[in-house]
Amino acid sequence: DLPLPLTDLLVAAKATHPGGHLDKMRVEVTRFGLRAGDSHASGSLKVATPLSEPDLALTVDAVLDLAEIAKAYPVPDAEGLAGQLSAKVDLAAKGEQIKRLKGDISVANLLYREKDAPAVRVDEARVLLSPNATTLETFKAKLGRSDVALTGSLSPLMAFLSDEQQISGDLQLRSQALYVDDFLSNDEDVQAAEESTPFLLPDNVDAKLSVDVAKLTYGDLVLKDFAGTARVRDRKLWLNNVKADTLGGSMKLSGTVATPVGEPARFEVTYEVDQVSFAEASKALPALRAYAPVTSFLQGRFSTDLKASGELGEDGAPKLSSIDAGGLLMTMQSKLDADFKPLAMLSKAVPAIPTPLNLGSFETRFDIKDGAV
DSSP states (O other), X not given: OOSSOOEXXXXXXXXXXXXXXXXXXXXXXXXXXXXXXXXXXXXXXXXXXXXXXXXXEEEEEEEEEHHHHHHHSXXXXXXXXXXXXEEEEEEEEETTEEEEEEEEEEEEEEEEEETTSXXXXXXXXXXXXXXXXXXXXXXXXXETTEEEEEEEEEOOHHHHTOSSSOEEEEEEEEESOEEGGGGSOOOHHHHHHHHTSOOOOOSSEEEEEEEEEEEEEETTEEEEEEEEEEXXXXXXXXXXXXXXXXXXXXXXXXXXEEOOXXXXXXXXXXXXXXXXXXXXXXXXXXXXXXXXXXXXXXXXXXXXXXXXXXXXOTTSOBOGGGOEEEEEEEEEEEEEOTTOHHHHHHHHHSTTSOSSEEEEEEEEEEEEBTTBO
């Protein structure tokens, strides 16, 4: 019933088992191949001691037009699939030890569209395989409005095939525009499932990520020239020297997020904020509106250093009632807006008090204990 048939099917295979333990079985596929339109794949496979310590030899040579493959073998939930994929892999391994590995996997102009989800486009990607590392030579993609370019190295291929081996990596991410909302699901059922599952970082990953994003948007918060490094290890995230221009000023940030099993996730963070606009900060930061609603009626700019710690909820957001923090707040040329009702009432009772009220510049230390300022 499919619009494109599979042709030139070839399998030359032999399996031998002298009896007894299944570890004595040997499988030899000296040749396999198939074709769908202009797409084709071929290779060979040998497997010995499959249970105790798999001794594996595999070769694959494939050139695939994904639009043709979708016609010959439909992909569930895909409304659109296109692009070219080519792969050449020569692998020999025994157990977790790689004896030989040469590989080159390339993707060009890949387009994947799923119902009610942003289209994923991979303009160019190339992965090089070796016994010592999996190298991401290039990866340029677009998800919805976001563009991503990744390079770097990861653990050898066999680490990804074992649940027990630790995955390591050192990657560099660059983007001209990154919209965090593009990476979040809009499916209410998925969100409900996520809300009932504790927020946990992986325990078998040791990875470093360097980030350089020209414009990062998260809800109403826009960060320009966003750069810094992050590392994930043993269910803990370290953020180092994260910098950005935002809210009419600039910020620096370092800190940690720990997600131990069976305990609440916790964060510790140090901020430095320089000459940020009260109006922009109040609009973009729900936590600021919650702690200090008066900021919605303040004009001018402020700077602060802040050290904060607390718990994270199961959705990964801070629990406001758990936050302990302290810092120094400094304002520059600040005014209290006439729309602030207590000021309006006071000015009506005492006409000598002007509206807006010029507060000038001041500085004060503040503390937040158990969520109260």
